[in-house]
């Protein structure tokens with residue numbers, strides 16, 4: 001693999017020399033140059049956190065995936081590491097696809113990933129042979145490939161994205177598939193040693209007949225429940241939800257080894273934004289379940305033509321499960337270490353059809369604002385990120401819909417449109433909004449609902465303000481924090 005890695009590193013180096021930084025994120029993981037999609041192999045190994053990612057080092061478009069790599073000792077400041085894996089063996093000659101990492105019993109890092117081989121040698125027109133492969137590493141930086149550990153079953157069309165964990169003496173992995181009848185399913189396998197794997201059962205089959213493939217399954221214990229997170233291809237929208245081309249959903253239920261997964265909920269939205277896909281989680285040494293997802297799109301993205309890079313991760317989020325079996329996500333507590341300044345604006349009222357500036361700049365901001373719903377009369381109120389009355393993206397509570405809406409009707413370059421999430425409107429509404437150069441992430445009521453979307457402003461001179469329509473909005477408190485860079489090189 002040495003030659004392939006060397007070629008890939010040189011390509012990234014060359015691309016990054018001409019990278020345009022007008023949208024390059026300050027506090028989100030992105031490739032130094034080139035294309036990035038799914039997070040892979042998230043783990044804490046030998047005291048360092050690792051995030052690998054699907055990476056095409058040769059251009060800002062998807063292409064034969066490598067594994068890019070960043071690492072951190074505190075979950076907020078990241079160091080760029082050499083590309084970890086490149087296509088190099090017959091089983092992965094057309095892509096080192098997504099996968100996960102675990103620490104093996106002997107203390108080495110073991111990675112299970114999907115090897116992709118185009119059947120016609122060039123593209124997906126005649127499909128692919130996908131197999132689950134093993135690679136090992138003594139330091140998390142250099143990997144040795146061990147080849148195929150699970151061949152593609154005869155009755156499966158696509159077969160990818162192994163997510164591995166251990167329970168007792170047994171290793172488990174879930175894999176996403178497209179079945180022969182073109183329905184997305186999740187398969188479960190077991191192993192005593194990460195090398196020989198046995199099929200256990202189908203643990204999930206999509207209800208929607210349009211779902212032809214499930215990618216990137218993640219099966220995790222939260223509290224005393226099991227949560228299956230899945231990426232559904234071909235799904236139809238359900239009401240306001242699942243409006244992206246491919247969508248992420250989750251199902252909560254019970255499971256124990258040797259048993260079926262018994263869902264207790266239907267499919268729910270994990271993040272209702274326009275750019276959230278292929279999330280992966282891992283368990284931190286202190287027991288927290290931490291997740292990041294790919295902010296990208298299957299449509300064209302404004303940085304692809306001239307900027308030399310494309311795609312970023314969401315901020316790292318801690319997952320918990322509420323009594324209502326709803327997954328909540330908030331930025332990890334460590335994120336606060338990135339704050340470089342804080343402006344406390346206290347409480348105030350925004351009069352009908354008025355707005356008030358919270359921050360003169362939107363260049364890396366973490367805004368927390370709470371509204372008192374008992375005294376707010378506005379039917380739509382929230383934040384505007386942009387130039388009020390000019391180009392702007394809005395994050396607003398629409399009291400008529402009972403939803404928080406992230407609207408980029410007039411938000412700048414790239415895809416327009418809006419996404420929304422349902423919220424339970426009690427006496428107050430809390431919004432936490434993270435604004436980076438290419439993105440807006442919204443956490444409603446401490447993670448009860450989340451939206452992650454790209455917003456590419458045509459001018460960097462944006463401010464953040466709060467507005468109210470058809471009535472006034474009572475703000476109980478608002479704090480704006482400035483956010484520094486996550487990259488070690490500053």
Ligand code: FRU
Pocket residue numbers: 037038054065097098099114160161215216277278
């Ligand atoms: C999801 C996905 C995975 C696959 C990878 C290839 O975005 O399609 O199923 O492993 O991307 O880059």
